[in-house]
Amino acid sequence: MHFGKYIAATALAISTMVTAVTAEPLKIALAETPSDELAAFFVALDRAKANGLDYEWTAFxxxxxxIQAILSGQMDIGFGTPYAAMQRSKAPLRIIFQLSKLKFFPVAVEEYTDLKQLDGHPIMLHSRGGGTDSIANVIEERIGIKFGERSYVPGSSNRVVAMLAGQxxxxxxDLSNKNKIIAEADDRFNVLPMFDVDASDEAxxxxxxxxxxNSEQVDILVSAxxxxxQDMSADPTIISRETNPDGPIGQLPAEILGELDGFYTEAVAGGLYDPNGGGRKAAQADLEWYTAAGQLDGNPAxxxxEDFWYLAPLDAAAK
Structure with a gap:
């Protein structure tokens, strides 16, 4: 009986030791289901896993x-640009890496060739208060125009269908749907010139x-x-070559996988990804953009x- 107690105590001690040295898996909150746009992120997750990071992800x-999953503590790291929540919530949310810049494309019927010509004309956007609504606000401010009635159709692909139907x-x-509508009917639509934006779309x-x-886990992920x-900036085809065929991206339809090289080549050329992870330049651009878009209060200057970004992991990775 005493021997049994000894075995139980020893087993408990070993269990405690294992718990102490094995960190909980990093819980990642994706803001969408895995797609071609997430392929680079999953390549980074594979590199991080090879360096000892244990993780699990959930697509919201x-x-x-x-954002709510991070605020509640249900998840550890999330996708998004939660500037309004950062300013209004008591939780100290901080961005650690810019995943992509706000690279959206105004597309109009062939009679329009410049954004200024849209002054007073209606525009179709994703959602009230969402990213495209913010972009429209900043276009109005920068170009000095005022759009007419705003209608809302969620989903870039659904707006392509509406445009093709003459609605x-x-x-x-976004990039892929801009390419889609031009490939399908370039004689009917123009992509209007847009000013450069360094602000974050996804972070x-x-x-x-x-x-x-959990600085060790964070450092492994940010370094990956x-x-x-940086590798993608030098050679965008690295994403298709390093995509795990058994992972969530590898399970996507063959036609999407076949376009990965084209998608990332164009995205890198178009400046969608900052090879330095955004950092201070992106943080300042974000404050200016999201203030103009109405999601942050105050003067960006x-x-x-540092109330919105925590730069230590990125600084360490850059060294």
Whole structure:
């Protein structure tokens, strides 16, 4: 009986030791299901795993749900640009890496060749208060125009269908759907020249307290991301070559996998990804953009980037 107690105590001690040296898996909140646009991120996850990072991911239906999952502590790191939540929430949310820039494309019927010509004309956007609504606000401010009635059709691909059906004269599309509508009907539509934007479309963020408590995991992930973003900048085909055929991206339809090289080549050439992970330049651009878009209060020149970004992991990876 005493011997049995000894075995039980020893087993408990071993179990405790294992728990102490094995960190909990990093819980990642995606803001969408895996797609071609997430292929580079999953390549980075594979590199991080090879360096000892244990992780699991959950795809939420949208960015707002991913933000709530981080705020509640249900997940550790999330996708999004939660500037309004950062300013209004008591939780110290911080961005640690810019995944992609705001590269959206105004597309209009052939009679329009310049954004200024859309002054007073209706435009079709994704959602009220969403990313494309913000872009429309900043276009109005920068170009000095005022769009007419705004209608809302969620999903870039759905707005392509509406444009092809003649239900709208102008919209804002992401890269892949801009390519799709021009490939299908380039004689009917123009992509209007747009000013350069360094602000973040997608970024990785987490609670600052959690980041500091789990700095080793965070450093492994950020280093892997930076290595992929830099390799991709030099050779976009690295993404298709390193995509795990048994992983979530490898399970996508063959026609999507066949276009990975084309997608990333064009995305890199178009400046969608910053090979330096954004950092201070992106943080300042974000404050200016999201203030103009109405998602941040205050003067961007007086806001402190360290209230929104935690730069230590990126600085360490850059060394």
């Amino acid at each position: 239906a949208d960015e707002e749900l991913a 709208a004269e102008a919209t804002i599309l 990785l963020f987490a609670n600052l307290d959690w980041i500091k408590e 991301l930076l290595s992929v973003w 007086e806001l402190n980037i």
